Structure formats: structure tokens, C-alpha cells
Amino acid sequence: MITYQPYTLRNFREIPQLKERLSAEELFDIEVVGNVLPFKANNYVAGQLIDWDNYREDPIFVLTFPQRAMLRPEHYAEMSRALKAGARKPELKLIANKIRLELNPHPAGQLAHNVPMIDGVKLTGVQHKYRETMLFFPSQGQTCHAYCTFCFRWPQFVGMNELKFAMRDTELIIKYLRANPQVTDVLFTGGDPLIMKTKILRQYINALIDARIPTLKAIRFGTKALSYWPQRFVTDDDADELLALFEKAGQAGIHIAFMAHFNHPNELQTDIAAKAIRRVLATGAVIRTQSPVMRHINDQAETWATMWQKQVELGCVPYYMFIARDTGAQHYFAVELERTWRIFRKAYQKVSGIARTVRGPSMSAGPGKVQILGISEVAGEKVFVLQFLQGRNPDWVSRPFFARYDPQAIWLDGLYPAFGKKQFFFETEYALSRKPKPVSRLIKQKIPVH
Numbered sequence: 001m002i003t004y005q006p007y008t009l010r011n012f013r014e015i016p017q018l019k020e021r022l023s024a025e026e027l028f029d030i031e032v033v034g035n036v037l038p039f040k041a042n043n044y045v046a047g048q049l050i051d052w053d054n055y056r057e058d059p060i061f062v063l064t065f066p067q068r069a070m071l072r073p074e075h076y077a078e079m080s081r082a083l084k085a086g087a088r089k090p091e092l093k094l095i096a097n098k099i100r101l102e103l104n105p106h107p108a109g110q111l112a113h114n115v116p117m118i119d120g121v122k123l124t125g126v127q128h129k130y131r132e133t134m135l136f137f138p139s140q141g142q143t144c145h146a147y148c149t150f151c152f153r154w155p156q157f158v159g160m161n162e163l164k165f166a167m168r169d170t171e172l173i174i175k176y177l178r179a180n181p182q183v184t185d186v187l188f189t190g191g192d193p194l195i196m197k198t199k200i201l202r203q204y205i206n207a208l209i210d211a212r213i214p215t216l217k218a219i220r221f222g223t224k225a226l227s228y229w230p231q232r233f234v235t236d237d238d239a240d241e242l243l244a245l246f247e248k249a250g251q252a253g254i255h256i257a258f259m260a261h262f263n264h265p266n267e268l269q270t271d272i273a274a275k276a277i278r279r280v281l282a283t284g285a286v287i288r289t290q291s292p293v294m295r296h297i298n299d300q301a302e303t304w305a306t307m308w309q310k311q312v313e314l315g316c317v318p319y320y321m322f323i324a325r326d327t328g329a330q331h332y333f334a335v336e337l338e339r340t341w342r343i344f345r346k347a348y349q350k351v352s353g354i355a356r357t358v359r360g361p362s363m364s365a366g367p368g369k370v371q372i373l374g375i376s377e378v379a380g381e382k383v384f385v386l387q388f389l390q391g392r393n394p395d396w397v398s399r400p401f402f403a404r405y406d407p408q409a410i411w412l413d414g415l416y417p418a419f420g421k422k423q424f425f426f427e428t429e430y431a432l433s434r435k436p437k438p439v440s441r442l443i444k445q446k447i448p449v450h
């Protein structure tokens with residue numbers, strides 16, 4: 001049994017494996033990048049998930065330790081100069097924030113556009129974008145057991161406060177759920193909501209159970225705890241109480257679903273991870289898995305096929321394959337849409353039907369989750385065939401649409417309608433839904449300039 005030991009910028013040089021293997025320059029690189037993008041590791045990730053003999057190529061090393069190339073050279077140079085000159089905290093923060101603002105800290109307009117109201121009160125800490133599912137950001141769950149270097153939630157971990165969601169109160173949420181019976185799912189997210197102590201989480205869950213909202217069918221947890229700290233479900237002193245809480249919700253008729261982040265099969269290979277999964281499943285909860293495709297971490301079809309097979313073997317259900325989001329170090333992690341689709345297809349073809357529950361590859365963009373169905377030729381034009389898996393308007397879902405083929409495209413805002421059309425079918429409505437900023441970046445970029 002091990003006790004949780006987090007490592008941050010303050011104490012990362014004490015990590016035994018780092019001390020032993022990394023050069024002074026490599027340690028300094030971590031410091032430079034870690035001053036701009038969030039960094040947190042722990043003794044389980046460092047001690048059991050990384051192959052230190054080959055750490056430079058190790059996917060979990062890249063996943064958790066800041067890499068020099070994650071910053072553009074000019075940004076790297078600026079921060080490194082300041083550190084070498086012995087700049088103090090306030091100055092470092094100023095430089096960091098300037099760089100951060102250039103890294104699209106707020107993709108898909110999360111903060112401004114999806115916060116609902118009830119009785120004239122804004123539900124800060126709630127996001128409601130897709131009809132059936134409400135996201136809930138409990139204030140005590142806004143951190144993780146370690147941080148992924150690619151995380152699109154990175155601004156909240158570096159204290160860009162105006163970008164932070166958080167909520168303490170369940171009363172308003174319950175009111176909102178009663179007023180909106182179309183919402184069947186509440187998805188607890190963060191950070192990682194399962195970083196919360198059971199006694200805190202229990203208050204939220206009990207409030208939802210006790211409210212007996214007949215239209216509330218599922219409580220979901222977006223979590224990476226099974227990967228970064230499986231001890232949460234096995235040896236932590238409140239692990240058993242946590243599992244009992246899941247069981248109680250199930251008995252009250254509320255399905256518990258994990259949206260579990262796993263980025264690489266190596267996260268599933270330890271005994272404790274398998275044990276944690278077994279214990280969660282024994283409560284009646286279902287574990288669905290998701291991950292983006294990331295260069296340097298998992299951009300190989302074999303990796304995905306192995307991961308899905310391993311997940312199924314452990315009783316999990318592969319759910320989403322995502323495309324690297326347009327934020328943070330996207331230039332470092334991005335895989336072209338075409339190549340992502342090829343990885344998906346090849347991996348999908350390798351696994352049996354019970355692992356083909358996975359959907360993707362999908363972009364979580366402003367208008368919705370857009371899946372790349374494939375590349376095809378229609379009426380003599382090479383096109384991407386796309387469809388919404390989730391849409392701001394549910395009516396957009398499952399309608400194939402077409403974008404001009406572009407081998408370099410990495411995100412929706414780089415795609416243009418096929419067949420000489422001026423806009424995609426959803427764009428006018430999407431622009432209207434985004435008042436008072438009617439012209440979205442997405443659309444502005446695509447108005448033809450003749």
C-alpha cells in the first residue's frame with residue numbers, strides 16, 4: 001500500500017526516478033514549461049506507470065511531464081530567460097499569463113455560452129449544452145491526482161480565475177433539474193470529481209438521491225482516478241464508503257456511469273488498476289472509457305486496439321475517441337484529421353464487435369461533437385464525411401454532411417463546406433444561438449473573400 005504523494009513544480013526534483021535519470025537541462029525544461037502549463041504527478045504514476053529505461057519515448061512520461069516542445073520556441077525562450085535571470089513570482093506569472101492567452105485558453109466557448117439560469121440566477125459551475133446531459137463542476141473536484149499535459153481544462157489548473165467554473169450548492173441544481181425534465185444525466189466533472197473525499201461527494205450525491213427527481217436517470221463521473229490513483233477505490237481510507245455510495249445510488253434507481261479517461265494501455269496493466277475496476281463494477285456501476293488521440297502518446301492504431309481489448313477484458317465499455325482539442329499545446333499533440341480517422345479505422349477493424357461500442361474520432365467543438373465518418377469522393381470531389389454525435393441542436397445529430405478534403409486540417413475551424421457551398425447546414429442557426437457575439441470565429445474564418 002502506498003500513500004498519495006503529489007509532485008508539482010515545487011518538489012518535482014525530489015522524484016527519485018527523475019533525480020536518477022534526467023539531466024540538468026531536462027529538469028530545467030520541465031520547470032520552464034511547468035511555469036506556463038499545469039504540472040502535477042504523483043508517486044504511483046512515476047513509480048508504476050512509466051518505463052524509466054526509455055522515458056523519453058514513454059507515453060505516460062509525455063502524458064504527465066511537461067515537454068520542452070510543448071511551448072513554441074519564442075514562448076520557451078521568454079520563460080527560460082526570465083527563470084535564468086532569477087525573475088520573481090509576480091513577473092513569472094505575468095509572462096506566463098501573456099503566453100497562456102495566446103494558447104486559446106477557452107476552447108468551444110465553454111464559459112460564456114453554456115451556463116444556464118434558474119429564476120434569474122446564473123448557475124455558475126454548471127454547463128448545459130446537450131439536451132439530456134448537464135455538466136456539474138463541484139468546487140472541491142477541480143483538481144486531479146495528476147495532470148495530463150494535453151488537458152483542455154488547463155486554464156483552471158493554473159489559476160486563470162476568470163476561466164474557472166465551480167459550484168458548491170446543490171439546491172439550485174435540483175431546482176434546475178425539476179424545471180428541466182429533459183435532463184436525464186448529471187455529469188460530475190472537473191478536474192476530477194473523484195478526487196473529492198467521500199464525505200464531500202456524499203453530500204452532493206445524497207442530495208440528488210433524496211430529491212427523488214423522477215427524470216434523473218444517471219449520475220456520471222468524468223474521472224481519471226482509475227488511471228492516476230486507483231488506490232482511490234481500493235486502499236484509500238474512504239474507498240469502501242465511496243463504493244457504498246455508488247451502490248446506494250444504484251439501489252435508488254440512479255445509474256452510476258464512469259466516463260473514465262485512459263489514454264494508453266499501460267495505464268491498465270497494474271494489479272491495482274484491475275482491482276479498482278473490479279471493485280467499481282461490483283457496485284453495479286458501468287465504466288465507459290474515452291481518450292483523445294495524441295501525437296507522442298497514442299497515435300498508433302495498435303495502441304488503441306490493445307487498449308480497447310484490455311478495457312473489454314476488464315469489463316469496461318469503450319465509448320469515445322476524441323480529436324486533440326484546439327487549445328494549449330495543440331501544435332505538439334495534434335494529429336491531422338485524416339490520420340486520426342485512419343488510426344480509428346485500423347484499430348476498429350482489429351477488435352471484435354464487443355469493443356466496437358467506441359465512437360469517433362470526434363471533435364468537441366462549439367456546435368457539437370463532430371465525428372469524422374470517413375473520406376470519400378462525391379460528385380467528383382474528395383470530401384470528409386462528417387456527422388454530429390451531439391449537437392447544440394439535437395436535430396443536427398446523425399445527418400451526414402460534407403467538408404472539402406484537406407490533408408492538413410486538424411480541427412473543425414480548418415474545414416470548409418464541400419461542393420462550393422458557403423456554409424455548413426448548421427451555421428446560421430449556430431451563429432444565432434451565440435448572440436450577443438453573433439459572428440463566431442468558426443464562421444468568420446469561412447466567409448469567402450471575393
Ligand SMILES: *Cc1c(COP(=O)(O)O)cnc(C)c1O
Nearest residue numbers: 127129130133135187364369390
Ligand atoms: C461530451 C459532452 C457531454 C456528454 O455527451 P454524451 O455523448 O452524452 O456522452 C455533455 N456535455 C458536454 C459539454 C460534452 O462535451
Ligand code: SF4
Nearest residue numbers: 144147148151191224
Ligand atoms: S484527468 Fe482530465 S481534467 Fe485532469 S488533467 Fe487529465 S484531462 Fe485534464
